[in-house]
Amino acid sequence: MTTAIDVHGLRIAFGDRTVVDGLDFSVERGEVFALLGPNGAGKTTTINILTTLIAPNAGTATVVGYDVGTQRTEVQQRISLTGQSAAVDDALTATENVAMFARLAGLDRAAARLRAEELLARFDLVDAADRVVRTFSGGMRRRLDLALSFVVTPEVLFLDEPTTGLDTRSRRDLWDIIRSLAAAGTTVFLTTQYLEEADQLADRIAVLHDGRIAALGTPSALKARIGGDTVELHDERGELLNAIPTDGSVADLRRALDRLADAAAEGVVTLRRPTLDDVFLAVTSGAANVEEHA
Ligand SMILES: Nc1ncnc2c1ncn2[C@@H]1O[C@H](COP(=O)(O)OP(=O)(O)O)[C@@H](O)[C@H]1O
Ligand SMILES: [Mg+2]
Known part of the structure; x- marks a missing residue:
């Protein structure tokens, strides 16, 4: 099976407000797929559905062949999710947080310690390894949150705006990590507000506009439309x-x-x-534009 994520007619409304209005796309295994859209476009909502946190009002989605509605455990065992709010314990140190997470994932004590060391080094948190997380800055928290999602290598990694709040260097470091994971075969589904980020990382980009996918294609195809x-x-x-x-x-x-x-x-x-505004202008204006779907 080569399909990692398969989405058909996904729709969700909060009250009388339809936020996701009929999404259709599929993501191949090993692919880096970017969902590009501004604040409030429905990116987190889409990720929440695909990671089984919330149920859609209509449509279906499978992740590595398992239905996100009826096979939630199977899905959960094969993915990891990095959110915008850190799933970390403020009262513990960075090392303790990662080690605890690793223990929960089934590593023994020594392996968990080792994993914590590796990940804190990778995310530039060595100096803060023994500090309680309560004292962390926003950027440090973000990096720790990211480190947690790499404790085990999942089949599909969901990254919700992974580089928001990071400085340029940390952002580039994270891009490298994402690329190396993808090269090793992990499917990556990421959301971003930055055209440059999607361009740098993604094999394909879906542009989310008004709850629908306004364009879907390779970065070069998208850029050809934007100019x-x-x-x-x-x-x-x-x-x-x-x-x-x-x-x-x-x-x-x-x-x-x-x-x-x-x-x-x-x-x-x-x-x-070109900015995200240029993308929307390009993909929403002019009937001459040919929708290209995968
Ligand atoms: N649980 C909820 N109840 C009501 N409205 C929500 C809920 N979750 C998200 N929304 C609304 O749905 C829209 C899309 O939100 P979100 O998916 O978080 O966008 P994004 O992640 O692209 O910034 C926003 O207008 C948000 O206010
Ligand atoms: Mg969001």
């Missing part, structure tokens, strides 16, 4: 004077600059990378 960087010209007060879209190539950037030079335009030139 490349935009050359912008601002006056000294920051007011936008001109914006020339490019395909991101050297030749096209040069053409854009030449156009500004020809117009003898005065101002400060900047290069703006």
Whole structure:
């Protein structure tokens, strides 16, 4: 079986508000799949359904072949989930937290200690290993929460906005960890608000918009629809004077600059990378866009 996650017609409403409005997609084993959407788009809700925490109002979903509604235990045994709120015990140290988690996962005392050491090193928490978590900063908590989800290597790893609140270095370190897990065969389902993160990590990206998938495809296919960087010209007060879209190539950037030079335009030139807003504009505007589904 090569399908890790299979979702059909998934729908959920809270009160009279439909949050997820008919999702259909599947994720292959070993794939890194990114669900990209802004705050409130329904990313956490979708992850909560796929990890059996909440039940949908309609539709079905399987994870490694098991139904998330009727085979919750089977699903739970094969996944791990990193949430946005840390599942850590504030009164324990970082080492104690990881070791306890490892013991619960079936490792013996020595193996659990060793696992804690490895993971705290990997997540840059060695100096804080013996501090109680109550004294941790937000970023440290986040890294500890992540470390916990790597105690056992799951078949499918769910990461809900894994790098939110991390600094650039920690973010890049985590990207490396996710890549190495995927290379070793773990299926990764992650959510993010950052186009760059989805682009860096994912084999395929699903764009979540108004509770539906507005586009689904490889990062390069998605980027081809969005276009490349935009050359912008601002006056000294920051007011936008001109914006020339490019395909991101050297030749096209040069053409854009030449156009500004020809117009003898005065101002400060900047290069703006595509944002999530650009993604939505691109995927929700124009009937000419061909939906590409896997
Ligand atoms: N248990 C709940 N009861 C009511 N509304 C909820 C509940 N969970 C989420 N929502 C609402 O559903 C929407 C999507 O939430 P969420 O899935 O957390 O979005 P995201 O993770 O993409 O930021 C939000 O408007 C949120 O307020
Ligand atoms: Mg969320």
